[in-house]
Each structure stands twice: as C-alpha cells, then as structure tokens.
Amino acid sequence: MFEFTVLQKGEGSARLGKLQIRDMKVETPVFMPVGTYAAVKAVSPQDLKDIGVQIILSNAYHLYLRPGEKLIKNLGGIHSFTGWDGGYLTDSGGFQIFSLSPLRKIEQDGVTFRSHLDGSKKFLTPEDIVQIEVDIGADIIMPLDVCLAAESSHEEAQKAATITVQWAKRSKSIFRRIGGTGTLFCIVQGNMYKDLRERCANDLSEIDFPGYAIGGLSVGEDKSTMYNVIEYTTPLLPENRPRYLMGVGAPGDILEAVLRGVDMFDSVLPTRNARNATVFIPGGKLLLRNAQLQEDKNAIQNDCHCYTCRNFSRAYIRHLFKTRELLAYRLATIHNLYYLTHFLAQLREALKRDRLKQFYEDFKRGML
Amino acid sequence: MFEFTVLQKGEGSARLGKLQIRDMKVETPVFMPVGTYAAVKAVSPQDLKDIGVQIILSNAYHLYLRPGEKLIKNLGGIHSFTGWDGGYLTDSGGFQIFSLSPLRKIEQDGVTFRSHLDGSKKFLTPEDIVQIEVDIGADIIMPLDVCLAAESSHEEAQKAATITVQWAKRSKSIFRRIGGTGTLFCIVQGNMYKDLRERCANDLSEIDFPGYAIGGLSVGEDKSTMYNVIEYTTPLLPENRPRYLMGVGAPGDILEAVLRGVDMFDSVLPTRNARNATVFIPGGKLLLRNAQLQEDKNAIQNDCHCYTCRNFSRAYIRHLFKTRELLAYRLATIHNLYYLTHFLAQLREALKRDRLKQFYEDFKRGML
Numbered sequence: 241m242f243e244f245t246v247l248q249k250g251e252g253s254a255r256l257g258k259l260q261i262r263d264m265k266v267e268t269p270v271f272m273p274v275g276t277y278a279a280v281k282a283v284s285p286q287d288l289k290d291i292g293v294q295i296i297l298s299n300a301y302h303l304y305l306r307p308g309e310k311l312i313k314n315l316g317g318i319h320s321f322t323g324w325d326g327g328y329l330t331d332s333g334g335f336q337i338f339s340l341s342p343l344r345k346i347e348q349d350g351v352t353f354r355s356h357l358d359g360s361k362k363f364l365t366p367e368d369i370v371q372i373e374v375d376i377g378a379d380i381i382m383p384l385d386v387c388l389a390a391e392s393s394h395e396e397a398q399k400a401a402t403i404t405v406q407w408a409k410r411s412k413s414i415f416r417r418i419g420g421t422g423t424l425f426c427i428v429q430g431n432m433y434k435d436l437r438e439r440c441a442n443d444l445s446e447i448d449f450p451g452y453a454i455g456g457l458s459v460g461e462d463k464s465t466m467y468n469v470i471e472y473t474t475p476l477l478p479e480n481r482p483r484y485l486m487g488v489g490a491p492g493d494i495l496e497a498v499l500r501g502v503d504m505f506d507s508v509l510p511t512r513n514a515r516n517a518t519v520f521i522p523g524g525k526l527l528l529r530n531a532q533l534q535e536d537k538n539a540i541q542n543d544c545h546c547y548t549c550r551n552f553s554r555a556y557i558r559h560l561f562k563t564r565e566l567l568a569y570r571l572a573t574i575h576n577l578y579y580l581t582h583f584l585a586q587l588r589e590a591l592k593r594d595r596l597k598q599f600y601e602d603f604k605r606g607m608l
Numbered sequence: 609m610f611e612f613t614v615l616q617k618g619e620g621s622a623r624l625g626k627l628q629i630r631d632m633k634v635e636t637p638v639f640m641p642v643g644t645y646a647a648v649k650a651v652s653p654q655d656l657k658d659i660g661v662q663i664i665l666s667n668a669y670h671l672y673l674r675p676g677e678k679l680i681k682n683l684g685g686i687h688s689f690t691g692w693d694g695g696y697l698t699d700s701g702g703f704q705i706f707s708l709s710p711l712r713k714i715e716q717d718g719v720t721f722r723s724h725l726d727g728s729k730k731f732l733t734p735e736d737i738v739q740i741e742v743d744i745g746a747d748i749i750m751p752l753d754v755c756l757a758a759e760s761s762h763e764e765a766q767k768a769a770t771i772t773v774q775w776a777k778r779s780k781s782i783f784r785r786i787g788g789t790g791t792l793f794c795i796v797q798g799n800m801y802k803d804l805r806e807r808c809a810n811d812l813s814e815i816d817f818p819g820y821a822i823g824g825l826s827v828g829e830d831k832s833t834m835y836n837v838i839e840y841t842t843p844l845l846p847e848n849r850p851r852y853l854m855g856v857g858a859p860g861d862i863l864e865a866v867l868r869g870v871d872m873f874d875s876v877l878p879t880r881n882a883r884n885a886t887v888f889i890p891g892g893k894l895l896l897r898n899a900q901l902q903e904d905k906n907a908i909q910n911d912c913h914c915y916t917c918r919n920f921s922r923a924y925i926r927h928l929f930k931t932r933e934l935l936a937y938r939l940a941t942i943h944n945l946y947y948l949t950h951f952l953a954q955l956r957e958a959l960k961r962d963r964l965k966q967f968y969e970d971f972k973r974g975m976l
Contacts, residue, residue: 277927277928277931277933278924278927279928279931279933279935281933281934281935282934282935283935284915284935284938284939285919286915286919306927306930306931307902307923307927307930311902311903311923314903315903315905315921315923315924316905321921321923321924322924323919323920323924534675534679535679535682535683537683537684547652547654551653551654551691552691553683553689555675555679555683555689556646556683556689556690556691559645559646559674559675559689560645560647562674562675563645563647563674565645565647565649566649566650566934566937566938567647567649567650567651567652569934570652570934570938571652
C-alpha cells in the first residue's frame with residue numbers, strides 16, 4: 241500500500257504531508273539517510289530507530305554488483321536481509337553508473353558500463369533495473385534516468401531528458417507487468433534549462449506516477465541556480481503527489497526546498513560529514529578534530545537528545561577521532577542523523593502551527 | 609572500596625568469587641574486554657552494558673601518550689571521560705613499552721623509551737606510572753613491570769623478576785603516599801622458570817597486595833607450558849586475593865586457567881578477532897568472509913541472544929565485511945564479547961552447581 245496526502249499548506253509552497261508506506265505512516269517533509277550497500281554507514285537499524293528515522297535509501301546499482309539482487313531476494317528481500325523494517329527506497333543507480341563507471345554508453349535501449357569493482361562489462365536496460373529493484377524488494381523504486389553535470393549543453397540535456405521520459409514509460413510498463421510490490425516513482429530531468437524541465441515534468445505527469453523526483457540537481461551548480469530550478473519545477477508537478485529532491489541534505493538547502501514545495505530528501509552529506517569529523521550544530525558546523533575542543537566538556541550540542549550528546553563530551557569524541565577509534569564514526573553519525581531528523585520534525589511542527597516564517601528566521605539567526 | 613571474597617571452591621583449584629569495586633559487585637571468574645585507548649574497539653558503553661560486561665581494561669602507557677592523563681583527570685577521570693561507569697582496570701603499559709617502543713632501556717630507576725607515535729624520548733619511573741594511573745582514575749591499577757618474551761634466559765628472567773618486585777614495592781609506597789582511590793595490584797613475573805615464579809610470588813606476597821596478576825604468559829610459549837606455569841604459580845599466591853592472568857582470552861585457555869585457580873582475565877583476542885571477521889561459536893570459530901556463508905540465513909550462533917544474533921544473518925554480516933561497512937566490526941565484536949561473557953557466566957553457574965567437570969567435557973565436545 242502506498243498513499244500520499246497533503247495535510248496542510250504553509251509559507252511559500254511548503255506542504256505538510258503524510259506518506260502511507262505499507263502499514264507505516266511517514267510525515268513529510270522527510271529526510272531519508274543513505275545506506276548505499278544495504279547499511280547506513282556506521283550505524284545499526286536499532287540506532288536508526290532510536291534516532292527516529294522512518295525511511296532509508298539504498299542503491300540498486302551497488303546491490304546488483306554486490307551482493308547481487310537475487311541473493312537479497314533469496315534471503316527474503318531487503319528488509320529481511322538487513323533487519324530494517326522501516327521504509328526502503330532504492331535509487332536506480334543511474335547517477336552512480338554515470339559517475340563511477342570507467343566506461344559508459346547510453347543508448348536508446350539501455351546503458352553499457354564497466355563495473356567499478358572488477359571492470360567487467362555490463363549492459364542494463366530500464367526494465368532490468370526495475371526487475372532488480374523489485375527483486376531487492378524496495379518500497380519505493382526509482383527508474384533508470386540520465387543524470388548530467390551542471391555545465392551540460394541544452395542539446396545534451398534535451399537528449400538526456402527525452403531518454404529519461406522514455407525510460408520512465410518503459411519502467412512503468414514492465415513494473416505493471418511484473419506486478420511487483422512497492423511503488424514506482426519517476427524522475428524529472430532537464431538540467432538547468434527551464435523549457436526542458438517543463439517538457440519533462442509535463443510528459444511524466446501525463447504518464448502519471450505516484451511520486452515525482454527532481455533529479456540532476458546538486459551536481460555542481462550554485463545554490464541560487466538550484467533553488468531557482470526547484471522553484472519553477474515543483475508547480476509543474478501534480479499537487480497530490482510527493483515530490484522528492486534527490487541528493488540534497490544540507491539543512492539550509494532542505495529548508496529552501498521545502499518552501500518551494502518539496503516533500504522528500506536524501507543525501508550522504510550527514511553520514512559522510514560525520515565520518516570526516518564534521519557535525520551539524522545550530523548555526524553551522526563543528527569540526528571535531530579541532531584542537532580547541534581538546535578539553536571541551538560540552539556535548540556536541542548541549543540541548544540535543546541523541547545518544548551521543550546525552551553521553552559524551554566533545555573532548556572524548558575528539559580523542560576517539562584522533563586515535564581512529566571506530567566508535568568515533570558511529571557517535572558522529574548518530575548526532576548528524578538525529579540533528580537532521582529533529583530539524584525536519586521541528587520544521588513540520590512549525591508548518592503545523594503556521595510558523596514556518598519564524599522557523600526560517602530562527603534558522604537564519606543560527607538558532608536551529 | 610575494594611573487596612574480594614572466595615564464595616565457593618570447585619573442580620581442581622577453581623574458585624567462584626565476588627569482587628566488590630566501589631558500589632559494584634563483580635562475580636568471578638570474569639573476563640575484562642580491552643579498551644586500549646579508553647574505548648573498547650567498535651562498541652559503545654551501552655553495547656558493553658547490554659552484553660553484560662562489568663569491568664573493562666585500558667592502558668596507562670597509551671593514555672599517557674594520547675590524550676594525556678592530565679586531560680583525563682581534568683575531565684573528571686576515566687569513567688566520566690568515557691561514559692563507562694562500570695569497573696576500569698588500567699594496565700601500566702609495561703608490556704606495550706617493551707613491545708612497541710623502538711628504543712627502550714630498563715634501569716633500576718625506571719624505563720627510557722621512545723614514543724611509538726612521534727619518536728620523542730621519554731623516561732618513566734614506577735612512581736610516574738602509578739601517578740598516571742591515579743590521575744586516570746582507574747579502579748584497579750597495575751604497577752610497572754618487566755615482561756619478557758618466552759625464550760628469555762634464566763639470567764634475564766631473574767633480573768626482570770627482581771626489578772618487577774622492587775618496582776612493585778616502590779609502587780605501593782607512592783600509591784600510599786598519594787592516597788589515590790582505586791586498588792593497586794602486583795604482577796608476578798619469572799618467565800617460564802619455576803624457581804623465579806616462586807621467589808617473585810613469595811616476595812610480592814610478603815609485601816602484600818589486594819590482588820595478584822600473573823604476567824609474562826601468552827608471550828610465545830606453547831599452551832602446555834603456559835598451563836604448567838599457571839598451575840605451579842597460583843598455589844604460591846594468597847588464597848583470599850584475586851588472581852588475574854594477563855593477556856589470555858581464548859575460551860579454552862580461560863577454562864584451563866580457571867581450573868588452576870585464576871579469577872580474572874583480559875585479552876584483545878575477542879575484539880581483534882571480530883574485526884578480522886572471526887567469531888566464536890560452540891566448538892570453534894566461524895570465518896565470516898567464507899564464501900560458504902554467502903546465502904546462509906542462520907545467525908552466527910542460532911541460540912545466542914546477543915543483538916547481532918537476534919537480528920542478522922551470516923549472509924548479511926558477510927556482505928557487510930565484503931563491502932567494508934563499519935557495522936560489520938561492531939556486530940562481530942558484540943557477538944564475540946557476548947559469547948565470552950556468556951561463557952564465563954555459564955562457567956560460574958557450573959561452579960555454583962558443582963558441575964565444572966561436566967562443563968569441561970561439554971566444552972571439549974564442542975557444545976559450548
């Protein structure tokens with residue numbers, strides 16, 4: 241079962257919504273941590289539950305290469321395989337194929353690439369990718385798309401968007417035919433070109449999908465460009481469908497996107513930053529290797545209720561990073577995911593109380 | 609407060625005992641996981657609590673170099689610094705100075721060595737080491753000793769044992785003068801020479817300490833030699849004092865040592881093995897990278913109640929090791945520490961019920 245309801249509208253184009261995924265209700269706007277290889281790096285499913293995470297992401301391309309989607313299927317699907325019974329969204333891996341593969345060739349029919357693991361040549365169609373994601377057993381499935389860098393030409397971008405729409409159509413057909421559980425979203429491409437985003441959004445809306453992702457952003461463009469693309473893209477999407485901005489996880493960017501009508505987010509930012517000893521705090525970031533923290537008895541964030549902040553000082557976590565103790569990565573990751581999960585919860589609360597403008601001002605003043 | 613009581617005697621020289629450390633009761637025989645740098649590798653204090661661990665080990669030499677004992681003191685001591693409110697034993701680091709330092713010179717007065725981190729020259733007396741451990745705030749403090757390799761000559765071993773006794777005496781004096789909290793143990797040396805072990809044990813018994821460690825074993829000798837040294841050493845020690853065999857953590861070795869009258873153990877074995885994808889199971893070890901486990905739905909050990917075995921399959925943990933996910937190290941470590949903690953709990957239960965012989969046979973048959 242999959243359902244999306246807009247519960248309330250707020251400042252700008254912001255929406256408070258509810259995703260029903262199987263028997264689980266997920267309030268939106270929501271942030272989804274990334275677990276590329278069927279594990280959110282450095283934390284356990286129990287950690288994610290404790291943090292309040294409801295839905296996470298994995299990557300079909302990576303799981304296809306290792307351990308293989310059939311293995312996951314044989315072991316009862318991704319939820320059973322990983323012990324995570326919350327929501328699972330799988331990205332197709334289109335972005336990874338284009339960024340990681342040493343050789344790749346996009347043709348009408350599909351994509352040829354080399355595995356970044358062993359160099360072996362692979363060919364995958366959009367149909368293959370859907371089958372892989374159905375085998376994995378994801379709750380939300382992203383189709384194969386063509387994602388370009390920020391500086392791509394109009395011609396390239398047009399070609400990519402056209403193929404993306406064709407592939408989305410084919411993905412929908414095969415998905416219907418397979419009769420898989422889960423829900424197939426689509427992805428709006430078009431690079432930074434308004435006419436292409438419009439055409440792509442219109443074409444996909446006509447085909448009709450239960451959810452619409454905005455892809456091809458956070459690929460090197462400046463922030464004002466990104467906000468602008470979001471701003472003119474969301475009104476082109478069906479009102480009653482969730483909108484998912486792919487690859488965006490900085491609190492400020494999430495806030496700007498929510499104000500422009502986005503409901504779902506994912507990014508490796510909080511987990512990757514954490515492993516590099518960089519954690520979110522109100523007003524910015526804290527670098528945990530900083531010598532100034534050497535004897536700092538404070539928690540990363542004193543008013544934070546995560547396991548890390550309730551139990552450990554900046555001085556101790558700094559020591560763990562300096563001695564490369566594995567616990568360091570987990571503690572920092574727990575904080576960053578909690579910070580972002582809590583940030584979204586506060587944002588939704590502000591939306592409910594029609595105080596999003598105040599929330600925005602508080603954030604800009606470094607209070608959140 | 610520190611107190612040790614032998615509650616019951618069993619098979620061979622086995623003893624069931626109770627350590628009172630501050631307000632905490634620790635049943636013996638007990639295994640203490642090692643957290644060299646003030647953190648048991650890959651797990652959190654909460655993980656240790658959940659596993660049932662009551663007392664852990666850290667290393668004065670390592671903490672002196674990084675982050676420095678004064679820093680730990682300024683932050684309220686090791687318990688407050690690390691968030692671990694269970695028992696803390698600090699090893700002096702004598703063994704580490706001798707094994708890690710590129711240059712080391714033992715003199716009557718103390719030891720000169722180079723930091724294995726930056727090569728800087730250091731000189732530490734037994735008094736310095738006690739002061740460091742008092743600053744750290746350990747519950748049980750080990751004095752500086754001289755630990756040799758298995759193939760040392762009688763002359764070398766005699767010299768080392770003599771210095772060890774002198775240093776123990778000096779450690780006791782300074783410890784009294786400082787009036788530190790915690791409890792100072794002593795360490796019996798003498799390599800594999802019975803006459804030297806005897807003399808060392810007698811000398812230390814005369815000085816009188818609240819606890820006696822057997823050092824200088826598990827340094828390259830074969831198992832029968834090790835068991836033999838333990839067998840003739842424990843009767844030389846005061847009956848009413850805890851006996852701590854340093855650096856031994858294999859279940860079979862623990863069992864043999866318990867039968868010979870040992871009460872306390874520590875070793876990096878369970879945690880180091882875990883990070884190398886090797887876990888304890890009844891009857892031996894399981895190599896988690898093994899291709900045969902690729903689709904194995906079983907837990908590492910189906911009847912184990914640890915977090916890992918309650919939630920994850922061998923296939924998934926193998927996948928985590930293959931993809932180098934940090935979660936792999938934590939899950940394997942949790943299992944190994946749980947296995948060993950549970951093994952000791954079963955052993956104590958067998959002791960209580962006067963069934964240690966049966967326990968021994970069950971172990972030998974691979975049932976434990």
